[in-house]
Amino acid sequence: MPSYECRGKQKLWSVRFFIYENGKQVNKRISEYNGEKLKRKKDAELAYREFITEYEKKHHKNNYSNINEQYFNDVYEEYKKYKKENLKETSFYEMELTFKKHILPFFGKYKIKEISKNKVLEFQQSLCKYSYKYKTKIRTTLYSMYKYLFYYYDIDNVVARVEAFKKPNIKKEINIWNIDEFNSFIKTFDTTIDDEFKFKTFFTFLYYTGCRLGEVLAINYNDINFTNKTISINKTLSTKISSGGYKISTPKTASSYRTITIPQILLKQLNEYKNRFPDSVNSKFFFGIDKPLDDHTIYRRLEEHCQKSNVKKIRIHDFRHSHASLLIANGATIVLVSNRLGHTNTQQTLNTYAHLFPNSESELINLIDKIS
Numbered sequence: 001m002p003s004y005e006c007r008g009k010q011k012l013w014s015v016r017f018f019i020y021e022n023g024k025q026v027n028k029r030i031s032e033y034n035g036e037k038l039k040r041k042k043d044a045e046l047a048y049r050e051f052i053t054e055y056e057k058k059h060h061k062n063n064y065s066n067i068n069e070q071y072f073n074d075v076y077e078e079y080k081k082y083k084k085e086n087l088k089e090t091s092f093y094e095m096e097l098t099f100k101k102h103i104l105p106f107f108g109k110y111k112i113k114e115i116s117k118n119k120v121l122e123f124q125q126s127l128c129k130y131s132y133k134y135k136t137k138i139r140t141t142l143y144s145m146y147k148y149l150f151y152y153y154d155i156d157n158v159v160a161r162v163e164a165f166k167k168p169n170i171k172k173e174i175n176i177w178n179i180d181e182f183n184s185f186i187k188t189f190d191t192t193i194d195d196e197f198k199f200k201t202f203f204t205f206l207y208y209t210g211c212r213l214g215e216v217l218a219i220n221y222n223d224i225n226f227t228n229k230t231i232s233i234n235k236t237l238s239t240k241i242s243s244g245g246y247k248i249s250t251p252k253t254a255s256s257y258r259t260i261t262i263p264q265i266l267l268k269q270l271n272e273y274k275n276r277f278p279d280s281v282n283s284k285f286f287f288g289i290d291k292p293l294d295d296h297t298i299y300r301r302l303e304e305h306c307q308k309s310n311v312k313k314i315r316i317h318d319f320r321h322s323h324a325s326l327l328i329a330n331g332a333t334i335v336l337v338s339n340r341l342g343h344t345n346t347q348q349t350l351n352t353y354a355h356l357f358p359n360s361e362s363e364l365i366n367l368i369d370k371i372s
Helices: 041-059 072-084 089-107 117-125 132-153 179-186 194-209 213-218 264-276 295-309 317-329 334-341 346-356 361-371
Strands: 003-007 012-021 024-030 230-233 236-238 247-249 258-261
Touching: 003 041, 012 041, 024 041, 041 132, 072 089, 072 132, 089 117, 089 132, 089 247, 117 132, 179 194, 179 295, 194 213, 194 264, 194 295, 194 317, 213 236, 258 334, 317 334, 317 346, 334 346
Parallel strands: none
Antiparallel strands: 003 012, 012 024, 230 258, 236 247
16 A cells, blocks of 8 residues: 655655566655656645556556456456455455445446446445445445546446435434443443453443454553553454454554553453453453454343343444443543544544533533532
8 A cells, every 4th residue: 555755844745655566566656746746645646646557557458458348257356456455454355245245246247348327326226225324335345446447447437427325314323321321231240250250341441441342352461551550552353354263453543543541440340350360461362361352252241231231232332432422421522532532533523422512501511510
């Protein structure tokens, strides 16, 4: 993937990336376009795109002229090789699944030249049973392939010329637990049993940090500073990979790298945990020891204890929403919530949680009275 950087007193941009020449990987850097310095990131992106376009045309010259005569299935195989070099393994795996389940069964039998706007429209209509978010993801996956074909083979992006799905005007409900509901849930764990104590600690960690599931599963002892009462989020774990098993990789975004403070209630639980499971100190995973906790086991334990406590069932990701709600209910600012959750910007936080912030003067006064 290209790496963009802005350096020097003049704040000029450049782009670095790898290409293959004579079977060898070569590091390439571009700092000019048409003889001009790159003054904006957009200029660097354009320079990279133009270079890659010409590079791909040159290296695909044998099949460039007859791409329209090829079947969609065959073109996809080449596109897949390209994406494998440019995507994280988890993203690549999800792309493959989308193609295999939805796109290839519909388009695979057609030649590229046979795929028209009407054919794309027919495909989109076949997705009507799915949610707006899911069918938009499918369409975007197809759109990305045609964007590739447009850049590198001058094939018309027929997907771009078909109207996208319209977002329904329905307010999305966020399922959360308040502190009483969480306490009811967590009290149902029998802490005299090691495995129960382990999962009690795990769910407590989720609720009081707001971390994503993959971030928690990837945590090891060295990420927890018991003296400074902080946790370093610097990696994530995913089981959505084509080879099965799991993979540890960089966090979701650059802003996902963060260090968060541990509340006292969680710090006490973590101290008890490390004393009860001394192997966790030198292990690969703090919670799973030699291997990460199993996704299915986590979901099963969640469902079991929801039933035991008679609280409404929520998803694992709703622990993150619940944590945000807990912060907001106790007067946290939008900036603090955004930074703690590792959001890219505060707008992302507002888009999700704006309705949880006080929207009247009386609500604000109640918050002030609560802390005074």
